[in-house]
Amino acid sequence: MSKIVVVTSGKGGVGKTTTAAAIAAGLAREGQRTVVVDFDVGLRNLDLVLGCERRVVYDFVNVIQGDARLHQALIKDKRVDGLAILPASQTRDKDALTDEGVAQILDALREEFDYVICDSPAGIERGAHLASYHADEAIVVANPEVSSVRDSDRVLGLLASRTRRAELNEEPVKEHLLLSRYDPVRVEKGEMLSVDDVQEILAVDLLGVIPESQAVLNASNAGMPVILDEDSDAGQAYADVVTRFLGGERPHRFLAVERKGIFGRMFGG
Amino acid sequence: MAETVSKRVAAPVFELKGRMATLTVVRLLTTDVSAFAGQLAEKIGEAPRLLRGAPMLLDLEALSSADIDLGAITAVMRDLGAVPVAVRGGGVDAERAAEAGLGLLTADNEAPRREEAPACGATARVVESPVRSGQQIYARGSDLVVLGAVSPGAEVLADGHIHVYGALRGRALAGVQGEPRARIFCTALEAELVSVAGRYQVSDRIDEALRGQPAQVRLDGETLYIEPVCSYRTEYSLNG
Numbered sequence: 278m279s280k281i282v283v284v285t286s287g288k289g290g291v292g293k294t295t296t297a298a299a300i301a302a303g304l305a306r307e308g309q310r311t312v313v314v315d316f317d318v319g320l321r322n323l324d325l326v327l328g329c330e331r332r333v334v335y336d337f338v339n340v341i342q343g344d345a346r347l348h349q350a351l352i353k354d355k356r357v358d359g360l361a362i363l364p365a366s367q368t369r370d371k372d373a374l375t376d377e378g379v380a381q382i383l384d385a386l387r388e389e390f391d392y393v394i395c396d397s398p399a400g401i402e403r404g405a406h407l408a409s410y411h412a413d414e415a416i417v418v419a420n421p422e423v424s425s426v427r428d429s430d431r432v433l434g435l436l437a438s439r440t441r442r443a444e445l446n447e448e449p450v451k452e453h454l455l456l457s458r459y460d461p462v463r464v465e466k467g468e469m470l471s472v473d474d475v476q477e478i479l480a481v482d483l484l485g486v487i488p489e490s491q492a493v494l495n496a497s498n499a500g501m502p503v504i505l506d507e508d509s510d511a512g513q514a515y516a517d518v519v520t521r522f523l524g525g526e527r528p529h530r531f532l533a534v535e536r537k538g539i540f541g542r543m544f545g546g
Numbered sequence: 547m548a549e550t551v552s553k554r555v556a557a558p559v560f561e562l563k564g565r566m567a568t569l570t571v572v573r574l575l576t577t578d579v580s581a582f583a584g585q586l587a588e589k590i591g592e593a594p595r596l597l598r599g600a601p602m603l604l605d606l607e608a609l610s611s612a613d614i615d616l617g618a619i620t621a622v623m624r625d626l627g628a629v630p631v632a633v634r635g636g637g638v639d640a641e642r643a644a645e646a647g648l649g650l651l652t653a654d655n656e657a658p659r660r661e662e663a664p665a666c667g668a669t670a671r672v673v674e675s676p677v678r679s680g681q682q683i684y685a686r687g688s689d690l691v692v693l694g695a696v697s698p699g700a701e702v703l704a705d706g707h708i709h710v711y712g713a714l715r716g717r718a719l720a721g722v723q724g725e726p727r728a729r730i731f732c733t734a735l736e737a738e739l740v741s742v743a744g745r746y747q748v749s750d751r752i753d754e755a756l757r758g759q760p761a762q763v764r765l766d767g768e769t770l771y772i773e774p775v776c777s778y779r780t781e782y783s784l785n786g
Contacts, residue, residue, distance in 0.1 A: 427679050430697045434678025480676050480694060480712075 279387045282394050283412040285436075287428030289399030291420045292457035295493055295503060296515075297396035298326045300416065302502035303519030305360035309391040312351065314383075315365035316408035317398040318373055324364045327354060328500025338366035341378030347385050356505065361390070371404035379407050401435060411441050414451040416484060416522075420458045421470040426478055429454075433481060453484035455518065460489040461534045472532060485518035487511050488531040569631070570597070572623075573605040577614040583622040590626050598627040603651060606636025616646035676712065677702055684722075698738060707731065713758075719746070726765045731775060735761035745770045 284297040294317075301313035315323035318338060324330040329352045335345035340363075347363075354360035363386075366373065386393045397408035409415065415436050419429040436450045437443060443450070456475055463469040476483055487493075492509030496502065504519070506512040510531055517527040576582060590597045602623065606614065616638065620630045632649035643650040670689035677683055677692055679699030690704035695712030702708055703719045707729050710718065714732035721728025721743040728742055735756050739748050742765040752772055760775045 427698055430679040431699065434681040434697075434700070437675065437678070438681070477713075478695070478697065478715075 279391050279393065280413045281383060281387065281411050282392060282414045282416060283397055283409045284394060284416045284418060285397035285405060285409055285432055286399065286418040286425070287401060287405075287432040288420075288425045291418050291425055292487070292493070293399070293418050294322045294326050294396055295497060296416065296418050296455060296457065296487075297394050298323060298502040299504040299512075299515040300519055300522065301362075301392070301394045302327075302354070302357050302360055303504045303515060304392050304394075304523070305354070305357045306504075307519060307523060308359065309523075310359045310389065311392040311394060312361040312363060312386050312390045313394040313396060314363040314386070314408075315396050316374070316404055317396065318365045318404060319367065319370045320398065321365040321367040323362060323396050324352075325500060326497050327362055327502060329354065329362060329364075330500070333364045336364045336366040337382070338369045338373045340382055341373065341375060347382060356501070371398070371402070371407075374404065374407050376407070376410075380411065383411050401431065405432075406435075406439065409436060409440055409450075412436070412450050413442070414453065416453045416455050417479075417481065418455045418457055419475060419479070421456060421460075421464065421472075421475055423470065426470065426475055430479055433479065452481045453522070454479055454481040455484050455487065457487040458489045459486045459531065461532060465534055472529075483529070484521055485514060486529055486532060487514045487518075569603045570600050571603045571605050572630075573608055574614070574619075575608055577609060579615060579618045579622060582619065583626070586623065586628070587626055590628065594627075599629060601629050601631045604630055604633040604648065606633065606638060609636050616642060616648070620646045620648060670706070670709075671704075673702075677716065679716070696737075704728070717741075718763075720763070721765075728765075730763040731761075733760050734758050735772070740770075740772065742770060747772060 284293050284300070286293050297313055301311045305311040313323065315321060315337065324333055332352050335350035337350065339345040340347050340350050351361045351363055354362065383393060395408045395412065398404040417429050417432055419425045433452060436452060440450050442448065454476070456472060460469060464471045472483065472486055488510050490509060490511035492506050492511045493503050496506050503509065503511050504515040514531055517530065520527050574582065604619065614636065616633065623630045630648060632651045633643050633646070634651040638650065640650045668688040670691045671685035672691045672693070673683055674693050676694035677696045677700040679697045682701045683690065683703070685704035685706070687705050689706035690702055690708045692702060692710045692712065696702050696710055696714050696716040696718065698715045700716035701719070702710070702716065703722050705721065705723045705725060708718050708720045708731070710732040713734035713736055715736045715738070717739040718730050718737055719741040720730045724743050726743045730740055730742065735752070736758055737749060737752070739746055740763045742763060745765055745768065747770050756772060756774065761772060762775045763770065763772050
C-alpha cells in the first residue's frame with residue numbers, strides 16, 4: 278500500500294526541502310521505492326539539494342500540461358537505488374498546477390512507488406494546499422522558535438480540515454512533528470524553545486529532532502542528501518527519523534548540550 | 547355604580563396559578579384490586595413517611611383493558627393513607643373520574659417531555675482535538691467544551707459557556723449572542739483575548755498572577771471579571 282507523505286511547515290526556510298530529500302533518500306536506502314515531488318513551482322530547489330539540477334529536462338508542469346510523459350520527467354538518483362525525483366518548473370508559477378493534473382500525477386506515482394514524498398512550498402496558499410491535499414501522512418517541520426511553531430500549528434489545522442481525507446471524512450492525515458535546527462546550547466540559555474515547549478504547544482507525535490549542523494549546509498552545497506553523510510550528527514538524526522517513520526524505535530538524540538570530557542565524548546553522540 | 551362598589555369591597559380571596567408540581571405516579575399493571583391493595587400496603591409499609599399523605603396520579607396507560615373499578619382502587623388507596631388526586635389513560639373520561647373523586651389528566655395538561663424540548667438547553671459541543679491557529683469554532687446555541695488546547699491565533703466562540711481543559715492561548719468569546727451570564731473556564735489562562743457578551747479584555751490587561759493558572763471569566767454588570775476558578779479555596783482551608 279503506497280503512501281503519499283507531505284513535508285510541510287507554513288514558514289519558509291525551516292528545512293522542508295532538506296528534510297524531504299533526506300527522508301526520501303533514507304526510505305529508498307531502506308529498500309522502499311520512493312519518489313520525491315517538488316511542489317515549489319517557480320522556486321525550484323529540490324533538484325539542487327539532490328544534485329540532479331543538470332539532468333532536468335522535463336518537469337512537473339510539463340507533465341500536467343501533457344508536453345511530456347511522467348517517465349520522461351522522472352529523474353533517477355545515481356547514488357541511491359529506488360529513489361526518483363520529479364522536479365518543479367522554474368519558469369512558471371503555482372497557478373500552472375491544476376487540481377486534476379496533480380491528482381492524476383500522484384495517482385500514477387502511487388502505482389509505481391511505495392512512498393510519494395511531496396515537498397511543499399512555504400505558505401498556505403495554492404501550492405502548499407495542493408501539496409498537502411492528497412496526503413496520507415504529513416511531516417510538519419518546525420524550528421524551535423515561536424513564529425515557526427505558530428505557523429506549524431496553522432498548517433496542522435489545515436491538514437485536519439482541508440485535505441482530501443478531511444473532506445471525504447476518512448481517517449485523518451497522520452501527523453508527525455520534526456524539529457529542525459535545534460541547538461541545545463541556545464535552548465539552555467533560553468534563546469530557543471525546548472522540545473518539550475514545542476510539543477506542549479503543538480501536541481503532535483515527535484518524529485525526530487535534527488540538530489543545527491554545518492553538515493546540512495555542506496551537504497546541500499554538495500548536492501547530496503545529508504542523510505548520506507553518515508558521520509554527521511544531522512545525517513544520523515535523519516537516519517533515526519527514517520527508522521521511526523517505518524515503525525522502528527530509536528531514542529531521541531542530540532537534545533542535550535554536549536559536555537567536554539571523556540564521558541561527554543563517549544556518550545554525547 | 548353599585549357594581550363598582552361591590553367589586554371594591556369583595557377583595558379576592560384566592561388566586562389561580564399554574565404550577566408544576568411533582569406527583570407520585572402509580573402506574574397500574576393489573577385490574578386486580580386485591581392484588582393491588584396487598585402490594586401497595588407493602589410499599590407504604592416500606593416508606594410510610596414518603597408515601598402516606600402523598601398525592602398520587604393513577605396511570606392506566608399500561609393496562610390493556612379499560613375494565614377497571616376506579617372506585618374500588620381509590621378506596622383502597624385512601625384506606626392505606628395515600629391521596630389519589632387524578633387519573634390518566636385507560637380511556638377514562640371526566641365523568642368516570644369524577645365518580646371516583648378524581649381529576650382527569652389529559653395529555654394537554656402535561657408538560658412537554660424532555661426529548662421534545664426545544665434546543666435552547668442543547669448539549670454542549672465537545673471538541674476533542676486541539677484548536678489550531680487560524681481555526682474558528684462556534685458552538686451555536688450551546689456551550690463549548692474543548693478538551694485540548696486552544697492555540698494562539700485560534701478562536702473559540704459559544705452562545706453559552708466555554709470550557710477549555712488544555713491551555714487557552716487563543717481567543718475565547720462566550721455569550722456571543724449577548725448572554726451576560728455566560729462564562730469562560732480554563733485550566734491555564736494564556737488567552738490573547740477573552741470576551742463575555744461583547745465585553746472583552748486583551749491579554750495585556752490580564753493580571754500577570756493569573757497567567758497560566760486555572761481561571762474563569764465572567765461578567766457582572768458592565769465589568770468583566772477574570773479571576774481564579776476556586777476563589778473560595780483560601781477561605782475554605784481557613785475554616786477546615
